Amino acid sequence: INKIAVFTSGGDAPGMNPCIRAVVRTGIYYGLKVAGIRQGYQGMIENNIVDMDNHSVSNILQLGGTILKTARCLEFKTPEGMQKAYDNLKKNKIDALVGIGGDGTFTGLERFSSKFDIPVIGVPGTIDNDLYGSDYTLGFDTATNTVIEAIDKIRDTAESHARLFFVEVMGRDAGCIALRAGIAGGAEAIMLPEKDTSIKDLIATLAAGAAKNKTSGIVIVAEGDKNGGAFNVAKRVKEVFNFYDTKVTILGHLQRGGSPSSFDRILGSRMGFAAVKALIAGEHRKTVGLRGNEIVLTDIVEALNGHEFKLEDDLMEMSTILA
C-alpha cells in the first residue's frame, strides 16, 4: 500500500482526534501518503477528501469531536453509493482505509470490503462502550468523567435543598456509563438496561435511605432503562414516595463533548498507531481493540456478531452495597 485514508463516522466521541493524529503521523513515519475523508461515508461519496501531513494534525490532541467531521450516510448502504465511494477512493489513489466509529461504521466497512478490494481496519469510537473486541471504546472514559462532574454538581444542590434527583445518562442498550458514573458519583440507585429494577424496589431502596436520615438522593437512569427514562421513573416514584422534593436532569449531548481524558488520548493514539501498523503488515477486515493492557486485532465479522456482557460482576454487586 502507498496511500491510506482515515475517516470518522457515526456519533462523534472524544478521542477520535488523537486517533486521527496517530494514523496520520504513523503513516507518514512509515513512508505512506495519508488522506483524510471528511464526513465519513458521505465524504467518500462526495469526494470530500483532503491530503494530510504532520502539520494538519497539530494541536488537536486536546480537542473533543472530530476535525474530519462525521455524518450518518444512507446512500452508502446502496450499491450505487458504495460504487461512487470506491470510484472516488481510486481517483485519489487511496488503497487502504482506517474507519473510526461504532457498529454501523464497522458494518459499512465490512460490506464495502467484501465487495471491493480495499483493505480496511476499524477503530472503535463511541462513548457507549458497547463494541465487541475491545474492553474500552474511544470516548467512554471522557463521557463517564463528564457525567461524574455533573453528578458532583447536582449533589451540591440536592444536598442543600434535601432533593431527590433523577439524572438520565446516555446508554440506550448499554449501561456502562450509568454503572460507572453511578458508583463513582455515589448514586443511591442505578437503573440499567441490563437489569430490571422495578419502581417498587427503587422506592424501597430510597425509603431505606430516608429512614437512615439521608438528606438527598441521586438516581442514575440510563436512557435504555426499561421503565422509560428519567421523567417516567421520577413521576412514578413521586406518586408513592414523597419524602424529598423531586427533580429530573437529562444530561443529553453534553456527554459527547469535551476535551478527551488522558485515557482516551492514549487509547486513541495506541489504536491509530496499531491500525496503520496492521495495514502495513497486510492485515485486512480487522478491528483494533484493547484487551487487558494489550492492543489486539479482531476479525471484523466476529466484532460485529460477538456479544459481550461488559458490566463487571463486582461493579454490579457493589453498586447497591456501597450506595
Ligand code: ATP
Ligand atoms: P454510534 O455507535 O455512535 O451510533 P455508528 O458507527 O454505529 O456510531 P451509525 O449511524 O449506525 O453510527 O453508522 C454510521 C454509518 O455507517 C451510517 O450512517 C452508514 O453510512 C454506515 N452504515 C451503517 N450500516 C450500514 C450498512 N448496513 N451498509 C453500509 N453502510 C452502513
